[in-house]
Amino acid sequence: MTIAWLVFMLIVGRALATGAAFADQAASAARRPRRFLWLAGLIATAAWPLLALGILHLAQEEAFARGWDVGVPGHAPMIVLTVPTWVGPSWLDRSFFFLWGLTSTVLLARLAVLAYRLGNWQRSLPLVEVDGVPVRLARDVGPAVVGVRAMDVVLPTWALALEPSCRRLVLSHEQQHLQARDPSLIWIAAIVTALVPWNLFVWWQASRLRLAVELDCDARVLHRDPRPLVYARLLLQIAERSSSTTSSTVLAPALVERATRLEYRLAAIRARHDTIRPSRGVAYTLAATGAVVLACAIRAPTLPYLFARFDAHRTQDIRWAPFFTRYRRRMPTPAR
Numbered sequence: 001m002t003i004a005w006l007v008f009m010l011i012v013g014r015a016l017a018t019g020a021a022f023a024d025q026a027a028s029a030a031r032r033p034r035r036f037l038w039l040a041g042l043i044a045t046a047a048w049p050l051l052a053l054g055i056l057h058l059a060q061e062e063a064f065a066r067g068w069d070v071g072v073p074g075h076a077p078m079i080v081l082t083v084p085t086w087v088g089p090s091w092l093d094r095s096f097f098f099l100w101g102l103t104s105t106v107l108l109a110r111l112a113v114l115a116y117r118l119g120n121w122q123r124s125l126p127l128v129e130v131d132g133v134p135v136r137l138a139r140d141v142g143p144a145v146v147g148v149r150a151m152d153v154v155l156p157t158w159a160l161a162l163e164p165s166c167r168r169l170v171l172s173h174e175q176q177h178l179q180a181r182d183p184s185l186i187w188i189a190a191i192v193t194a195l196v197p198w199n200l201f202v203w204w205q206a207s208r209l210r211l212a213v214e215l216d217c218d219a220r221v222l223h224r225d226p227r228p229l230v231y232a233r234l235l236l237q238i239a240e241r242s243s244s245t246t247s248s249t250v251l252a253p254a255l256v257e258r259a260t261r262l263e264y265r266l267a268a269i270r271a272r273h274d275t276i277r278p279s280r281g282v283a284y285t286l287a288a289t290g291a292v293v294l295a296c297a298i299r300a301p302t303l304p305y306l307f308a309r310f311d312a313h314r315t316q317d318i319r320w321a322p323f324f325t326r327y328r329r330r331m332p333t334p335a336r
Helices: 002-029 035-066 090-124 157-161 164-180 182-195 200-224 228-241 259-273 278-297 305-310
Strands: 068-071 127-130 133-138 144-146 152-156 326-329
Touching: 002 035, 002 090, 002 200, 002 278, 035 182, 035 200, 090 182, 133 164, 144 164, 144 182, 152 157, 152 164, 157 164, 164 182, 164 200, 164 228, 182 200, 200 228, 200 259, 228 259
Parallel strands: 133 152
Antiparallel strands: 068 326, 127 133, 144 152
8 A cells, every 4th residue: 555655654764864863963973974874864765665675575485485474473573554445545556656757757857957957067167277276167156066977166256356265265175075076975865866756854864965965074174274263254255155056056065055054064163172972972873773773663564556466466375574574384274
């Protein structure tokens, strides 16, 4: 039933997103990179339906090959979600999968068009050297790193009028993005959200991934050039000079940020010299582990209508139990 799968995925997505948030706090307390944690949570949340389907399929194949029935042990730490059958009629399954495929196709096509236009726009910008760094000069876009394969630093023309020390910080920030290939992470997040557009927690984690990319880059820049006050004033100055980013840099890490994200970045800069408490990191790590265990403990529902119909000829005497299952041999039917 599609409704049951949607409820299952949203609850599991909420648990995994909470675990990623706790892991982010643990990494922050330990002064470790955060972006890969959000990327892992994003991919795990999006891939969970395929993983659950894979487990169901393997259980079916094993039971069908050996003639076993599938049972659920009573002591298993399992949370069962039930949805009334009348809530999800069969036509809803077909409609949902049709809309899912249509939406994903439109979003992926939009990303392909955006990548093509971004490449053309990137090549049209003049390539110059600023303070020994090759950059693309744009009129009102940036500072940012753009590109899919060949990535370039894009610098607005007004940045040339900055003080040399501030301009070096801007170039250092963008070079850190370039060396870490952070735009690739943003593109991966965009593709994953296009593949599962109905999962709100995937979109939320993609947004947090963008923020984590900037926070990690800020930390690397300040590690090489420890001038937090100058850097914070530079962020505010760039935010005043630049309005919102244009569509050409919507997938690019950039110094220009919305007000909420700018507050997060300034707070992270201010907290760099705070005392690290090991107990805080341990608590957040345990909380993140607990959230992942909770996600694994939720029992997946039966197959959606379309998949169950596809395998109907093989599942007549097989009862599904995706997680924490055990097999017991079917008792032979007594002869009459």
